[in-house]
Amino acid sequence: MTLVLLIALLVVVLASATAVTLTRRRRGPELEPPPPRPAPPAVPPPDAATSPTPAAPERELTPEQVAEIERALAEAEAIPEEVAEPEPEAIPEAPTRLKPSFRDRLGKARTLFSSYLGSVRSREKITDETWDDLEEALILADVGMETTTALLDDLRDKVKAESISSPDSLVDALKADLVSRLAGNRVLAFEPGALNVWLFVGVNGVGKTTTIGKLGLQAANEGRSVIMAAGDTFRAAAADQLQLWAKRVGADLVRGAEGGDPGAVVFDAKQRGAARGTDLVLADTAGRLHTKINLMEELKKVRRVAERAPGTLNEVLLVIDATTGQNGLVQAKEFAAAVGVTGVVLTKLDGTAKGGIALAIQTELGIPIKLVGLGEAPEDLIEFNAEEFVDAIFG
Ligand SMILES: Nc1nc2c(ncn2[C@@H]2O[C@H](COP(=O)(O)OP(=O)(O)OP(=O)(O)O)[C@@H](O)[C@H]2O)c(=O)[nH]1
Numbered sequence: 001m002t003l004v005l006l007i008a009l010l011v012v013v014l015a016s017a018t019a020v021t022l023t024r025r026r027r028g029p030e031l032e033p034p035p036p037r038p039a040p041p042a043v044p045p046p047d048a049a050t051s052p053t054p055a056a057p058e059r060e061l062t063p064e065q066v067a068e069i070e071r072a073l074a075e076a077e078a079i080p081e082e083v084a085e086p087e088p089e090a091i092p093e094a095p096t097r098l099k100p101s102f103r104d105r106l107g108k109a110r111t112l113f114s115s116y117l118g119s120v121r122s123r124e125k126i127t128d129e130t131w132d133d134l135e136e137a138l139i140l141a142d143v144g145m146e147t148t149t150a151l152l153d154d155l156r157d158k159v160k161a162e163s164i165s166s167p168d169s170l171v172d173a174l175k176a177d178l179v180s181r182l183a184g185n186r187v188l189a190f191e192p193g194a195l196n197v198w199l200f201v202g203v204n205g206v207g208k209t210t211t212i213g214k215l216g217l218q219a220a221n222e223g224r225s226v227i228m229a230a231g232d233t234f235r236a237a238a239a240d241q242l243q244l245w246a247k248r249v250g251a252d253l254v255r256g257a258e259g260g261d262p263g264a265v266v267f268d269a270k271q272r273g274a275a276r277g278t279d280l281v282l283a284d285t286a287g288r289l290h291t292k293i294n295l296m297e298e299l300k301k302v303r304r305v306a307e308r309a310p311g312t313l314n315e316v317l318l319v320i321d322a323t324t325g326q327n328g329l330v331q332a333k334e335f336a337a338a339v340g341v342t343g344v345v346l347t348k349l350d351g352t353a354k355g356g357i358a359l360a361i362q363t364e365l366g367i368p369i370k371l372v373g374l375g376e377a378p379e380d381l382i383e384f385n386a387e388e389f390v391d392a393i394f395g
């Protein structure tokens, strides 16, 4: 009897082992061994009291034992074959970069505002502290004292006129006011079929040359032909930098001798553009401090050349680095007085909480912010959008 039971157990064990081996073979050698899984239910030891006594010689199995072994074998077979993990799909090629969103890139400004707005919203009513919080947030964001005062005075009037009592409604009213103050025409003037000239001015290092490169690339992608004029003759490296962009864009480049007359470079570019039926001349200039009178006089000369025929000077774009905060307002005043700025390109907004300068420039000087730089890649130069800008800052 004991021998019979032993044989039965041995058969079960062998059967299980065979099944596992076969399963592994089927799965192929390249796969990792499967994780341990529960063993098939052990065949319960037959109860000595109830097991029938074998009638046949000891080595022969009773029909019950055969049935039990068959059942155990069937269970072993029934262990589900491990399904091999599907191969991970190949990582798709990095898609062409999309335009960035204000929300993604204005994290620093949002962080600054969120603590103040959190404090405003945490109160049940509008109190003196509410006004202090709003004022501090706007000043820290470099909106400037004048614009901040005007904004909050308007808001107080609105609170009275519209019986605003909840902090949430107050914040909503402030947002709406900011959006309406930032309204403006951002379209870059362009006459199809004509030779359009856009002149770029600003202090050193604000992003004039890279803005020309990015805009040139975008214009070329829209099917416009472009000539870049290396009007920064102050350093040879400046023309080299623009040359790299021109190559990338597939644009023509006109450059002059180092230290040469920047007006002459702009004039040559326009002549070439007129001869070739080019759509757009993007004219770079050397960075200059708005406080240096002789340099500002030189810029006026470049502007006079740019507006003479051939071609039409229809944009003078002042590039301002947003990280310089309130100083940008001073620059804007001086450049506007000297060369009549038609729009602002506010660069490096991605790296600062001081985007409030956009509001100061537009409300105090009436110059529209046309483009903003939200990073260094060509796609990161995008049209300014007041609603998205305000939404991104207010969280
Ligand atoms: N993060 C960030 N960097 C920017 C942006 N725009 C320009 N830059 C960087 O600013 C630096 C200066 O840019 P340039 O285009 O050389 O500036 P510029 O005004 O031509 O400088 P000068 O010719 O020296 O007056 C470069 O490293 C640019 O990549 C922007 O929107 N975001």
Ligand SMILES: [Mg+2]
Pocket (backbone or CB within 6 Å): 208, 209, 210, 232, 238, 284, 285, 287
């Ligand atoms: Mg430059």
